Amino acid sequence: MGDTRVWDVGLVGPCAAGKSTVARALRAQGWRAKAIAQEHSFVPDMWQRLTRPRVLVYLDVSWAEARRRKALRLSPADFAEQQRRLAHARAHADLVLFTDPLTPAETVARVEAFLRARLGARPQPEDSSP
Secondary structure (H helix, E strand, C coil): CCCCCCEEEEEEEECCCHHHHHHHEEEEEEECCEECCHHHCCCCCCHHHHCCCCCCEECCCCCHHHHHHHCCCCHHHHHHHHHHCCCCHHHHHHHEEEECCCCCHHHHHHHHHHHHHHHHHCCCCHCCCC
């Protein structure tokens, strides 16, 4: 079960934390990155079942900022439920990054700096299958 590719980084977090944006930017820089929609799953370790990333990054965001970023119709109770569904991933994350005060570029830069420190130089483009 799951993706057989080797992923450098898996990104989890609540809606509008920046997972897809960061994954796209990292892939453009040669990293094998995947945004994982763990917040929608009732399976606590879905992130592990779908991918086995070398590094798991938890991007966090406040309820108010998530609503501002995407005009989500997400109640505080819904947001709390997402946090509950993400508890396993957060507990296993190699990096937890609160994104409210960061621009997308700053978030990408911090994640990439962490990846370089943890994994070394990014892979060569021919190794970076999506």
